[in-house]
Amino acid sequence: xxxxxxxxxxxxxxxxxxxxxxxxxxxxxxxxxxxxxxxxxxxxxxxxxxxxxxxxxxxxxxxxxxxxxxxxxxxxxxxxxxxxxxxxxxxxxxxxxxxxxxxxxxxxxxxxxxxxxxxxxxxxxxxxxxxxxxxxxxxxxxxxxxxxxxxxxxxxxxxxxxxxxxxxxxxxxxxxxxxxxxxxxxxxxxxxxxxxxxxxxxxxxxxx
Amino acid sequence: xxxxxxxxxxxxxxxxxxxxxxxxxxxxxxxxxxxxxxxxxxxxxxxxxxxxxxxxxxxxxxxxxxxxxxxxxxxxxxxxxxxxxxxxxxxxxxxxxxxxxxxxxxxxxxxxxxxxxxxxxxxxxxxxxxxxxxxxxxxxxxxxxxxxxxxxxxxxxxxxxxxxxxxxxxxxxxxxxxxxxxxxxxxxxxxxxxxxxxxxxxxxxxxx
DNA sequence: GACCCGACCAAGCGCGCGCTAGGTTGGCCG
DNA sequence: CGGCCAACCTAGCGCGCGCTTGGTCGGGTC
Numbered sequence: 080x081x082x083x084x085x086x087x088x089x090x091x092x093x094x095x096x097x098x099x100x101x102x103x104x105x106x107x108x109x110x111x112x113x114x115x116x117x118x119x120x121x122x123x124x125x126x127x128x129x130x131x132x133x134x135x136x137x138x139x140x141x142x143x144x145x146x147x148x149x150x151x152x153x154x155x156x157x158x159x160x161x162x163x164x165x166x167x168x169x170x171x172x173x174x175x176x177x178x179x180x181x182x183x184x185x186x187x188x189x190x191x192x193x194x195x196x197x198x199x200x201x202x203x204x205x206x207x208x209x210x211x212x213x214x215x216x217x218x219x220x221x222x223x224x225x226x227x228x229x230x231x232x233x234x235x236x237x238x239x240x241x242x243x244x245x246x247x248x249x250x251x252x253x254x255x256x257x258x259x260x261x262x263x264x265x266x267x268x269x270x271x272x273x274x275x276x277x278x279x280x281x282x283x284x285x286x287x
Numbered sequence: 288x289x290x291x292x293x294x295x296x297x298x299x300x301x302x303x304x305x306x307x308x309x310x311x312x313x314x315x316x317x318x319x320x321x322x323x324x325x326x327x328x329x330x331x332x333x334x335x336x337x338x339x340x341x342x343x344x345x346x347x348x349x350x351x352x353x354x355x356x357x358x359x360x361x362x363x364x365x366x367x368x369x370x371x372x373x374x375x376x377x378x379x380x381x382x383x384x385x386x387x388x389x390x391x392x393x394x395x396x397x398x399x400x401x402x403x404x405x406x407x408x409x410x411x412x413x414x415x416x417x418x419x420x421x422x423x424x425x426x427x428x429x430x431x432x433x434x435x436x437x438x439x440x441x442x443x444x445x446x447x448x449x450x451x452x453x454x455x456x457x458x459x460x461x462x463x464x465x466x467x468x469x470x471x472x473x474x475x476x477x478x479x480x481x482x483x484x485x486x487x488x489x490x491x492x493x494x495x
Numbered sequence: 496g497a498c499c500c501g502a503c504c505a506a507g508c509g510c511g512c513g514c515t516a517g518g519t520t521g522g523c524c525g
Numbered sequence: 526c527g528g529c530c531a532a533c534c535t536a537g538c539g540c541g542c543g544c545t546t547g548g549t550c551g552g553g554t555c
Contacts, residue, residue, distance in 0.1 A: 097502075113408050115323035119543060131544075132503045140543065170490070196404070199464055200321050235491050238480050242472075243489065245465050246458045246481060253457040256407055264450075272446045273454060280488030281451065282378070283443050305532075327513060339515075340533045348513065 098136045105143045110192035151190040152213040159220045169228030180251045181270035306344045309334045313351045318400035359398040360421040367428045377436030388459045389478035
């Protein structure tokens with residue numbers, strides 16, 4: 080839709096800073112109240128402008144949501160792709176993927192929350208087909224790593240790897256609902272706790 | 288709010304069957320589209336009546352949501368309480384709790400989905416304070432069992448039990464988003480897969 | 496000083512929402 | 526048969542929503 084504007088001469092922000100600012104505010108409110116329950120007037124209030132002025136920056140309320148989700152999905156999928164492309168020990172790769180997933184908790188919790196909360200509803204509309212594609216590619220990447228680990232005899236292979244992936248994904252991503260950045264744990268610590276639990280299990284005296 | 292009606296003589300449905308029918312339809316639509324995005328006209332259409340006729344059965348759209356959530360919470364919390372009250376081996380108790388949690392997947396997936404999707408938003412309103420109470424009691428019950436298991440040396444005790452509970456809860460409950468009753472697995476099977484993974488871990492050749 | 500333009504304001508339109516008030520119907524019961 | 530009532534219909538009210546149109550303002554540029 081909106082291409083990057085290049086002013087006559089010299090370097091300027093590719094897209095307006097104000098625009099990014101408003102988008103971040105919108106993401107926060109979408110995350111807190113849900114997309115449908117958020118009004119454009121609330122977003123405008125948070126930005127200190129009138130609701131109509133939003134339409135100087137954005138085509139519609141939906142286009143704001145679109146940009147938030149697209150941006151988040153692009154960033155994470157690119158990251159997962161790079162990690163898997165690097166190759167290596169499946170166990171270490173899975174560890175890296177989990178850490179990256181928890182990393183988005185710290186980087187952009189609002190976008191992650193919006194993603195989690197609205198995904199199931201939005202994915203049924205043709206316009207948001209890219210959500211399904213992104214989710215499917217993510218699943219392919221993760222399940223591929225789990226599969227490799229199973230074939231290498233590193234992971235137990237008596238459970239459907241897709242089911243394992245889903246248990247992992249849910250436990251990791253939904254933690255955005257209870258994780259507090261100002262709490263006692265940093266995202267990396269939570270990631271390591273989760274990896275400990277996932278790899279070695281809850282029962283005492285298990286392994287490694 | 289609405290008490291059970293007792294007709295003059297004889298046995299009759301405590302509450303109207305039609306009412307329960309409409310409530311189930313509403314739960315399904317709330318689960319699919321989200322509460323805020325659902326209109327009373329959609330619910331009425333599904334029931335084959337006009338939107339105004341809904342108000343013969345219910346006070347408001349919110350009261351329908353209220354009844355769905357309250358009902359679900361009451362059933363599950365009661366179940367957890369009974370299981371914990373029975374006592375026994377912490378490992379077996381946790382196993383039972385997990386199976387019960389997955390059980391609500393089969394019994395009332397719509398109510399569970401509504402619960403998961405709307406909880407975070409609704410819990411901030413005073414009217415829905417009972418949601419927080421129910422969630423807190425559930426957490427107390429589960430964490431108590433995990434704590435007992437740790438003290439008994441059955442569970443690893445190097446991870447905050449509350450964090451373990453949250454990882455479990457999220458992975459279990461959110462599975463309503465991908466679990467399909469007509470798929471290849473029954474809820475009990477999924478529960479057993481999850482218990483296997485949780486107790487013994489993903490890494491091969493671990494324990495028991 | 497004239498021009499330009501990004502950022503925002505002022506005012507309000509039309510639609511779909513939750514909900515309401517009063518009327519109709521049909522099955523049951525004495 | 527007459528009265529009753531749960532279930533539903535008819536018609537529409539008022540509000541708040543997303544969004545539009547035309548205008549204002551101030552900093553930057555030559």
